[in-house]
């Protein structure tokens with residue numbers, strides 16, 4: 644299959660490209676951050692420019708487009724709301740429209756953060772209530788994609804893994820600090836269901852094989868607190884879990900509001916006979932890739 648991945652320098656996009664390039668012809672769309680000698684073809688494009696978009700599709704001729712590019716920094720969205728709307732809402736809407744016209748299958752990556760996290764255990768039927776500009780613009784993006792292209796997959800996700808900067812994900816935050824013997828805070832009152840990034844990729848591809856369409860929650864069936872996640876990483880890597888201080892998110896001093904119980908139900912996915920892995924299996928893959936020096940390999944792409 645020919646697969647175009649937007650946001651190919653990002654945490655999800657880069658891991659997607661690396662994982663899928665083992666079996667598919669992958670094109671990674673880059674923006675300002677370039678990559679040095681990745682094992683897939685790269686194309687530079689500003690996706691907020693329509694002509695640039697057309698040219699990207701012409702050059703890559705994809706069967707499937709996985710849209711990972713976004714303004715994903717929650718605090719940056721808070722201080723640049725118009726840009727956040729352009730990138731997180733208008734851009735996926737335009738891409739969905741183009742993909743529909745050209746018969747390209749489309750996966751739009753959204754977020755668990757569309758919910759306010761007061762209730763938890765949300766299904767696709769529950770009404771979102773975004774707390775931040777990031778979450779609001781991502782929800783608007785979902786609506787525009789659904790309106791333009793009903794066959795698109797809209798996947799609400801949460802994931803972790805190794806990034807180009809080495810510090811993009813929560814897993815890297817815990818791992819880096821614990822390895823340096825530094826004390827960190829872990830929120831005991833923020834629950835989530837993250838997947839290790841390659842487990843997310845495998846789940847998305849299983850959805851493509853089954854020709855699923857529409858809105859899906861694509862997370863682990865097992866939830867845990869951010870504190871417990873840090874402790875599990877410490878245990879898995881033989882690091883000192885006592886360096887993680889159990890704290891409430893209200894003590895965190897964060898600019899944008901965070902949703903406390905972002906646990907999502909995946910019954911719809913299970914009905915399609917797809918069950919993503921639980922936390923232990925994901926952490927096993929995360930650690931195996933660490934032993935195989937994936938973090939170093941990824942950082943080398945940044946030069």
Ligand SMILES: NC(=O)c1ccc[n+]([C@@H]2O[C@H](COP(=O)([O-])OP(=O)(O)OC[C@H]3O[C@@H](n4cnc5c(N)ncnc54)[C@H](OP(=O)(O)O)[C@@H]3O)[C@@H](O)[C@H]2O)c1
Pocket residue numbers: 649650651652653654655656673674675676677688689690691710711712713714715716730752753754755756781800801802803811
């Ligand atoms: N990280 C998480 O925990 C998490 C959780 C839930 C959902 N998500 C969703 O998952 C997706 C991927 O997130 P991520 O964490 O991998 O993001 P990320 O690491 O911040 O990467 C974002 C990517 O988007 C690209 N981009 C931004 N503006 C662009 C533009 N105008 N044109 C082209 N490319 C542009 C960036 O390229 P440049 O840097 O070169 O501009 C970068 O490659 C997003 O949709 C996010 O909302 C993330």
